[in-house]
Amino acid sequence: MGKRVLGLLLAAVLLFTGCVRVKTAETPAATEAPTEAPTAEPTEAPAAEYAITDPLLATGYDVQDNARVFYEIFVGSFSDSNGDGIGDLRGIIDKFDYLNDGDPNSGKSLGIEGIWLSPIFSSPSYHKYDVTDYYTIDPKFGTQQDLDDLIALCHSRGVKLILDLVINHTARSCSWFGEFTKAHRQGDTTNPYYEFYTYYTKGEQAPAGRAFAPLSGTDVYYECNFYDGMPELNFDNPAVREEILKLSRYYLDRGLDGFRFDAAKYVYFGDHKRSVEYWTEYLTTLRSEYPGLYTVAEVWDGDGVTDLYYPATNCFNFTVAQVSGLMAETAKQGNAGKMAQYVEKYLQKIRGTNPDAMFVPFLSNHDMDRIVGALTVESGNMQMAANLYVLGPGSPFLYYGEELGMRGSRGAANTDANRRLAMVWGDEDTVKDPEGTTYGRDKQIQKGAKQQMEDPNSLYNYYKKLIMIRKANPAIARGEYKAVAVNGSKVGGFTATLDGDTVLVLHNPSRNSQSVDLSAIGDFGTLRAVVGMHGASLSGTKLEIEGQTSVVLGK
Ligand SMILES: [Ca+2]
Ligand SMILES: [Ca+2]
Structure with missing residues (x-):
């Protein structure tokens, strides 16, 4: 690695000193209960x-x-x-x-x-x-x-x-890394793989915040932020x-x-x-x-x-x-x-x-x-x-x-x-x-x-x-999304419109049944689907949605 590149990398490291070295840790798992089947009956709808008439857009590519x-x-x-x-x-x-x-x-x-x-x-x-x-x-x-x-x-x-x-990164067993190793052992800068991986040379200052490992038989330390079996490719090349x-x-x-x-x-x-x-x-x-x-x-x-x-x-x-x-x-x-x-x-x-x-x-x-x-x-x-x-x-x-x-x-x-x-x-x-x-x-x-x-x-x-x-x-999946929050409850979801069809999806994650006045949301007169641990019903503009249940409504 040339001094100019090293300088750039050092500058980059200084700019991002807060960056983590490896994949961020996640929250420890909660204990896993040894049960499996749902005890409540999922609600069936006809x-x-x-x-499913139009599972996906049929006419050509659309993002x-x-x-x-x-x-x-x-x-x-x-x-x-x-x-x-x-x-x-x-x-x-x-x-x-x-x-x-x-x-x-x-x-x-x-x-x-x-x-x-x-x-x-x-x-x-x-x-x-x-x-x-x-x-x-x-x-x-x-x-x-x-x-x-x-x-x-x-x-x-x-x-x-x-x-x-x-x-x-690649494996160390990748032929590119084999060539990289050979090139540095032989000091062969004409080898096209000489600059294929990121490295610094003994005597240069090690870039801070990143992990490197010695390349045996050379003065080179190659970058390997995950572990030394994963040498990192040089995207400046x-x-x-x-x-x-x-x-x-x-x-x-x-x-x-x-x-x-x-x-x-x-x-x-x-x-x-x-x-x-x-x-x-x-x-x-x-x-x-x-x-x-x-x-x-x-x-x-x-x-x-x-x-x-x-x-x-x-x-x-x-x-x-x-x-x-x-x-x-x-x-x-x-x-x-x-x-x-x-x-x-x-x-x-x-x-x-x-x-x-x-x-x-x-x-x-x-x-x-x-x-x-x-x-x-x-x-x-x-x-x-x-x-x-x-x-x-x-x-x-x-x-x-x-x-x-x-x-x-x-x-x-x-x-x-x-x-x-x-x-x-x-x-x-x-x-x-x-x-x-x-x-x-x-x-x-x-x-x-x-x-x-x-x-x-x-x-x-x-x-x-x-x-x-x-x-x-x-x-x-594809409609224009507008969030819906029902005041005073944990019920919420969204409306989405696609090709003239507007749906309302509402979730009730609470354990209690909730009444929702749909007139404040829009004109949704059809209960298309109910899915969850309990049920839901629609009477005029009044939706009753039981706990841990979601609904899909249409006009
Ligand atoms: Ca097999
Ligand atoms: Ca990298």
């Missing part, structure tokens, strides 16, 4: 009310076509097709009917509309967030042909597929930028719909301005070539930071996520009107900098304790949380097994493997928990997908119904 229910699959833990205990791409293909059987009205499928796969490229780790070769599917997960088959299957069912793109474009095109040319960007804010550690500049440059180029591209970045931080990245790409919303997030707090007898007001302001803000911006809420992911440990199914809090993100705008992301109430938390062993446990199918699937798991099987749910599909009161069937309601009312 199936005809969910008739709001990406306002879908996505499903994160941690590939190695999902479904095993060949009996080695490790989930793989063929396993996802085998289980596709569970995710989406191609018939939105069949009632036999969860009905998700998008899939995010955790990294699938060759890698020495079980999680594969350290890539050896971006052009090879890890042999444990399958082949390029399997990926092509999965893309084709997704598209035949109207499902978009996005891959996890991990480009802040135009060849690196070109390489990332090249590998992105390689997959997009085969029909992939987009990417989830891992560790997006670490491209330039502690320097959001330059990181955003990078993503803007990269995505401006890609979008000009692939106009339907869907992207969402992991910028694990508060809104003040994700706001900076939104002009370039959608970002996951960490304010509403996790055990301590706004959705969990609202689900636990919080105020749904306050949450709706937050969402409205957030939408205005992100669309002010990016007209294509999408709200991307989620409850938990592979880096977090499973949310059900804090919310629980038997309390009804988990169901209320499900209402809040599925019956809402944008592209909510479900973490595989969330629809079953699957458990898993780091626990005393402090291992992320416990957050990535084997999908509980309840059938002959041979998928096993990842290496390093300490979470007891006795603490996991006992009823798997198979059993829950047969149980009308299961969380699975609850999620399925929610997704059907959402699809039957496209304005929920």
